[in-house]
Amino acid sequence: MRITLVGSRHFGVTTFDTLRKHGAEIVRVVVADADDRLAATARAAGIEVTVQADPKLVAADEIAENTDLIVTAHSHARVSSGALAAAKLGGIGYHPSLLPRHRGIAAVEWTIHEGDPIAGGTVYHLADRMDAGAIAAQEWCFVRKGETARELWERALAPLGQKLLAEVIDYAKIHQTLPARPQDEQFATSAPALTA
Template sequence: MRVMVIGQKWLGTEVLAMLLSQGHEVAAVAAPVGDRLATAAVAAGIPTGDPGASLAAAWVPEGVDLLVAAHAHCFITRRARQRARLGALGYHPSLLPRHRGRDAVRWVIHMREPVTGGTAYWMTDRADAGPIAAQDWCHVRPDDDAASLWRRELGPMGVRLLGQVVAEAADGRVTRVEQEEAVATWEPAFSRRPLSAA
């Protein structure tokens, strides 16, 4: 498979390493300047750039089969997705359609949910709402916080699920299960109010 990786931080770096170890051709990487993913891509000799807030079609090389988004904080435009034969695959650290939104892991902890999971899904114009490609679940321990749950379960799960779906797509198997909108939830960015001086 000829892929392009869009992302950053630990997840983006691990997904890049996984794709290369599976023998896929990584045609390009989009990552913030100075990020560890950008550094890893440059070290591997992969063309790398920072698209900013939006990945336009011009960023996607010719002949790409799949865009793989791993902790991508830029919007991947419809035309960019259409330049890849199979579209764009992303990972969300929740059991979609539950906990759509940027702070899914924090909301799981805040709501004291005993079980959560991760979802590899096909990206659309609506955030976290595209068809499901693969899912898995995990227990939330009573002493978990968002960071521990991400490090122990949800981060590694994302690498595994994305790898699974890319491998299946390379074999000609593409799963797309529509999300059930009746049970979808959207949580806003999780933030704490600043302490009052009074």
């Protein structure tokens, strides 16, 4: 399984490690910032790093040749339809909510803000609309009383993301396809950045 990984920061690095532990070949890492820790990790492992020309968009020419799957991990850039078409299986990302609930950049913060007793994570197919592609894997967890967004992310949602991404990668390696079920739009909510 040849993967182009698009991402940043700690979650990008842990995803890098998870993918490699599950036998995926990361052929290129795409980052918005050349100094990001994911870029440094990839360079240290001898893997090609490409810096996005536009930090808000991943272009087709930024995807490595013969990529089977694009995986995003803490990337806020939209992956263009051309880039998705350049990968045999398209692309997947992890979103820290039970999609279609809390689509957007501040999903964990909205989970806390809304007082949701249950949270979760979703590995979903990248699509034209942000966080709206078919669901490949999903799992829930309880939210502890008084827990902050950061605490919820670190305790449950980040590890859940690694687990779900690994499951989907393992499935794709065996079946050469991705599981997919559409999101139910009647339950969609948005999670834009919260202002203090």
